Amino acid sequence: MNDVMLPWPRPRRSGTDNQDDHQADQAPDAPRYGIQRVDSPDTTGPVELLPIIRPPWSAASGRRGLLGAGIASSVAAALLLGGCDDGGSESPSSPSPSTSHPSSSPSASDSPTPTYEPPTTYEPPTPTYEPPTTYEPPTYDPPTYEAPDPTYGGGGGTICTCNKVCTCIPVCQAHRLLHPDPAVRRMAETVVLAMGPRELPYLRWAADGAAAPLNTRIEALMEQVRGGRRLVRDDLRDAGCERYLTSGDPVIAMMAAQVLTLRALWLGTGLSGVTADRAARALTVGRALHRERAPAWTPSD
Amino acid sequence: MNGTRDVFAIPLEDGAHLVYAPLHGVAFAATSGMVAALSAVLRGSEGGDQDVAALARETGLLRRPPSPVTRRRGTPTPTEVTLFLTTACNLRCTYCYASAGDAPATYMTMDVAKQGIDFVIDNARREGAPFAGVHYHGGGEPSVHWNLMTESLAYARERAGGLPVIAASAGNGVFTDRQIDWMIANLNGGMSLSFDGLPEAHDKHRPTVRGTGSSARVMHTMRRFTDADYPYAVRLTVTAEQIPLLPDSIEFVLSNFTPKRVQVEPAYQLGRHAGEPDAETEEFIAAYREAQGRAARFGHELIYSAARVGTLTNHFCGITQDNFCLSPAGNVSACFEAFSEDNEFADVFFYGSPGADGYTFDMDRLDRLRDLGVEHRSFCDGCFAKWNCAGDCYHKSLATNGRGEFTGSQRCHITRELVKDQLLTRIAGSGGLIWRDDHTGEPCGVHGGTNE
Numbered sequence: 210m211n212d213v214m215l216p217w218p219r220p221r222r223s224g225t226d227n228q229d230d231h232q233a234d235q236a237p238d239a240p241r242y243g244i245q246r247v248d249s250p251d252t253t254g255p256v257e258l259l260p261i262i263r264p265p266w267s268a269a270s271g272r273r274g275l276l277g278a279g280i281a282s283s284v285a286a287a288l289l290l291g292g293c294d295d296g297g298s299e300s301p302s303s304p305s306p307s308t309s310h311p312s313s314s315p316s317a318s319d320s321p322t323p324t325y326e327p328p329t330t331y332e333p334p335t336p337t338y339e340p341p342t343t344y345e346p347p348t349y350d351p352p353t354y355e356a357p358d359p360t361y362g363g364g365g366g367t368i369c370t371c372n373k374v375c376t377c378i379p380v381c382q383a384h385r386l387l388h389p390d391p392a393v394r395r396m397a398e399t400v401v402l403a404m405g406p407r408e409l410p411y412l413r414w415a416a417d418g419a420a421a422p423l424n425t426r427i428e429a430l431m432e433q434v435r436g437g438r439r440l441v442r443d444d445l446r447d448a449g450c451e452r453y454l455t456s457g458d459p460v461i462a463m464m465a466a467q468v469l470t471l472r473a474l475w476l477g478t479g480l481s482g483v484t485a486d487r488a489a490r491a492l493t494v495g496r497a498l499h500r501e502r503a504p505a506w507t508p509s510d
Numbered sequence: 511m512n513g514t515r516d517v518f519a520i521p522l523e524d525g526a527h528l529v530y531a532p533l534h535g536v537a538f539a540a541t542s543g544m545v546a547a548l549s550a551v552l553r554g555s556e557g558g559d560q561d562v563a564a565l566a567r568e569t570g571l572l573r574r575p576p577s578p579v580t581r582r583r584g585t586p587t588p589t590e591v592t593l594f595l596t597t598a599c600n601l602r603c604t605y606c607y608a609s610a611g612d613a614p615a616t617y618m619t620m621d622v623a624k625q626g627i628d629f630v631i632d633n634a635r636r637e638g639a640p641f642a643g644v645h646y647h648g649g650g651e652p653s654v655h656w657n658l659m660t661e662s663l664a665y666a667r668e669r670a671g672g673l674p675v676i677a678a679s680a681g682n683g684v685f686t687d688r689q690i691d692w693m694i695a696n697l698n699g700g701m702s703l704s705f706d707g708l709p710e711a712h713d714k715h716r717p718t719v720r721g722t723g724s725s726a727r728v729m730h731t732m733r734r735f736t737d738a739d740y741p742y743a744v745r746l747t748v749t750a751e752q753i754p755l756l757p758d759s760i761e762f763v764l765s766n767f768t769p770k771r772v773q774v775e776p777a778y779q780l781g782r783h784a785g786e787p788d789a790e791t792e793e794f795i796a797a798y799r800e801a802q803g804r805a806a807r808f809g810h811e812l813i814y815s816a817a818r819v820g821t822l823t824n825h826f827c828g829i830t831q832d833n834f835c836l837s838p839a840g841n842v843s844a845c846f847e848a849f850s851e852d853n854e855f856a857d858v859f860f861y862g863s864p865g866a867d868g869y870t871f872d873m874d875r876l877d878r879l880r881d882l883g884v885e886h887r888s889f890c891d892g893c894f895a896k897w898n899c900a901g902d903c904y905h906k907s908l909a910t911n912g913r914g915e916f917t918g919s920q921r922c923h924i925t926r927e928l929v930k931d932q933l934l935t936r937i938a939g940s941g942g943l944i945w946r947d948d949h950t951g952e953p954c955g956v957h958g959g960t961n962e
Contacts, residue, residue: 258539
């Protein structure tokens, strides 16, 4: 990767010489940074984006230490796909959830839970837990999932316009806040905090549709968000969420992907390989769910 | 397919690259493998990585971006004038590019000012401009020619009638309370003050004519401006030996005053500072970076004139856009630094003179100025910062390179480093992964800049 020159320009002219000179004849080559110059045979390493985990002035020793470990391009692409206000994006060939990662199906041995294959027609997942007596699962009304309009111009509305790199996609994560599995509960809380105050309309919708105990829990978290509670690094401690990427519940799978992505972006922990493939798929499916559900809490024009 | 001409891969440490597409408004850090895969996708190669293709598509890299190039044509019809009121100054700054006070002072007359004001107001009316502009700058301190400053602006407002007049000025900040009152009341476009930060740093290089420090007077002005909630900017000039003080100077300014903008520039080796130690160094970049870290605590992003991520243009300043500045003698210059007909490069920047009916313009000279946009500089052609810096200050490049073809300067290196810093900062503030310059709406909890 030494094909980009970084010359220190030639010394300034001396004295007060103001005559036409011919310094161009002696000038160094202009520096060139064209991307094609990097396309050399030795660039066969991982195809990853590198998160900037702190601004340059916070990095030690010039810019060292500001880069996190790599995030697979599949995850980056999934984060960018549709869902948010598209602002005129030309994405006519955006892949559908069922076709975007054709070679990424993990083997059954990779996961303690059944592998989730995004179906072309979405079937309600079979709950893998017994709801406690005090917990009344929200009315989960799984959509009949069909591949979205390939123009991605319709559903979802303006949810997150922050550069369209969203880990804060509301689906119905709040309805997992009283999940019997503590890891799922932690993921749900983390993701809801990541959504922050801009998704209070979603939380209102989620609270209104929940039975009493869950309603109380969502209302309490909403109050905390209104009061200024935000996601902090400590919220991203390892919750062991990787194994949930293949959960039969696409919301849980998506939450796991969101938390892993947040960890990669905030802590620089990286997200690659099979885990990245699964995360990308979970995010893509989650996007489709989001587009279908968001109109319920998004004010119509 | 847009091609790869304006998509750049900038080396970072450890084999990483900063991918920057200025015209698409996209930046992210990536591995070499990612850069190679993206290059293939942008070339339209068969069998490219589908995830990378999706990434390129969703970031807009497959679109043909709009060109930032503009060029003026025809007879200029400026609607704003900058009056170089005088070459006299009440300070004797050691690094003054104009060497103000070394030569006999010249003063503009009211007739000269009126002619320029009439010209831009008439143009503004004819063009249907929302306002006319009257600004004060020059090789001396505008407020030293106080009567003309106040009378010319009063004349402009009267002459403009219902047309609003925006007025702004640069100044050294050594003003009387009466002057400060007038500025607050009349200079509705704000003031740009020169202040070097720590009082000891300021006083060393910005003494009065009598040789005493001027920091107390400037700080009084800034306090008055602050108390009045008046919009002002501060510009710090950094000499080589003051570079280590820059972070503390920034902290001093921002913890005591409320400027809207803080600009930092290394001292130019022009005028009284010619031959002095060079401040355009790696040490300046390191100090600037640390100073930016301090400024961030106050919610400020420092300004360096050529590092302007978010601005896409082929014009560094007004010299390529028919800037209309009048010297004390009434001739038309495009450049703030070519304030006098005696300037070494006056033949480049002076393009008009007053006549009986307005101004006579040397259209050949004006067209040469108009053609100085960065798109015509071969040295800049492969540089990722070119649409941000737009070739930097042409006066300084003349002083550095002479009149031959532009071959770069130390400022190029500073610009590139600071542009890189700005990009990395924006990526970090956008959630850490990708910065896109089409941000709209309120930031969310993740991408709202909490990632620090």
